[in-house]
Amino acid sequence: MATPKLDSRTARAKLKQKREPYWIKIDRGLQLGYRRGANGGTWVARRWNSATEKYEYSRLGLADDDQKADGKTVLDYTQARKRADNEDPSHDIDKSAYTVANAAEDYLRWYKLNRKAHERTEQTCNAHILPKLGSLKVGQLKTRQINKWLHELAEAPPKASGGKPKPPYAKKINTGKRTKSNYNPIYKYEPLPYSDWTEEMRRKRKSTANRILTVLKAALNHAWKNGHATHREEWQKVEPFKEVDAPKVAYLTEKQAGKLLKAASDDFRPMAKAALLTGCRYGELTRLKASDLMDGQLFIEKTKSGKPRHVPLSHGGIVFFKALAEDRQPNDLMLTHLDGSSWDRSHQTRPMRQACEKAGIDPVGFHVLRHTYATLLLRTDGSQGVSIRYVAALIGDSVATCEKHYGHVIQDDLQKEVARKLPSFGGAS
Secondary structure, three states: OOOOOOOOHHHHHOOOOOOOOEEEEEEOOEEEEEEEEOOEEEEEEEEEEOOOOEEEEEEEEEEOOOOOOOOOOEEOHHHHHHHHHHOOOOOOOOHHHOEHHHHHHHHHHHHHHHOOOHHHHHHHHHHHHHHHHOOOEHHHOOHHHHHHHHHHHHHOOOEOOOOOEOOOOEEEEEEEEEOOOOOOEEEEEEEOOHHHOOHHHHHHHHHHHHHHHHHHHHHHHHHHHOOOOOOOHHHHOOOOOOOOOOOOOOOOOHHHHHHHHHHOOOOOHHHHHHHHHHOOOHHHHHOOEHHHEEOOEEEEOOOOOOOOEEEEOOHHHHHHHHHHHOOOOOOOEOOEOOOOOEOOOOOOHHHHHHHHHHHOOOOOOOHHHHHHHHHHHHOOOOOOOOOHHHHHHHHOOOHHHHHHHHHHHHHHHHHHHHHHHOOOOOOOO
């Protein structure tokens, strides 16, 4: 349908009378409408409310079809358009007083109803956005303020739950004191100067800063869409750090993985082995029930993408998980601590670090076990590796994400295969 012409009396006079207004787009989620009746026209507006996923309507005033516009009750096209742009049908808003904290609160309310990971997003807002930016008014935000905040994030070390910096961004220093109970040394951690950070440490912090920036922009855009801000150019101009989100993924060799399992505590070893045998995320493994083992595969019901998947098991995997499921009720967790308690968030961090230290392996996170699973499947080692599409399906990632994370693995093997199989065609000449 052609866009109606509403900007002149003559054009509007040619429109047919009807109950439904004639609509034109002013901006994303905002439209100006003209309803022509028997006694003249009326200006209306509708704005999309992403929280309710419905349009909200408001009456702007009479059209100046038969009388002169006064800018109050009778509006010409320009006045109606301006009023629509400033009108918020849902509630009366004082745009000048609306802060970043208000934007975060509204966004989190919407996020809880429409997205996953609400708790983590809320923690991101509380820890990284609100302390520095929360009191600032959205309408007065400047690009330089957000850029300064972003660079401070990238140069700040990550902190443990107690608020202290954590290795490798902190130096472990022996205080010379000992505990009274078992006389163990007492250590303290001091932040490592930014100048001493490695390139990988800097990349990680920039990558984290980018993710936090994404949350901030999402909250501000949500505020703008709902009429709490008249513009968004200031935060749109803020660019994330470049080339920091696609590192060469770390993984363990088969020999290193074996050493890790041998060094792991009896409590942690089943969890680590389950990750190596399935490529599952830590959260997916903590939720596995005995009934999820069926016909030589695991059923992963709750996933990051929201799409359940089945993970086929090797012969060794079948034997391992059958032993775990034995003597358990269908709804019992398959992986628990030795005392029967569940594995909760971050429970894997310390035992993983301790296993690496004992095995003589550079410290890596638990997620590296997932990368190891994928990498070992993709590696050819003289035989045909598994297709990246199959690996993506097994670990519950998109093909694009797998290509980003594991593209170098395929490229390295292709180079080896080309060198091994392609003839020299008679040498250099």
